Amino acid sequence: MKKVTNEVIQINEKLGDFFVDIAKLVFAGVVLSTLLDMAESKGIVLFVGTWSTIMLCIIGFIMYDRVNLHKKRR
DSSP states (O other), rough: OOOOOOHHHHHHHHHHHHHHHHHHHHHHHHHHHHHHHOOOHHHHHHHHHHHHHHHHHHHHHHHHHHHHHHHHOO
């Protein structure tokens, strides 16, 4: 079994934070663009924005789970 160092745990935690923060920014951009009528096709913007927000959140939470898994093994 591979030895997991404290640096790996910190990197996974930072990556989780990064992906969740990006998801929040994408969601805010979608909301603002639909409220301000900046997009020509609101349906496409809502679909792509919602899909990418969900995917980024899932990636972020997977990183968080890796951190918790590594902390439990110690």
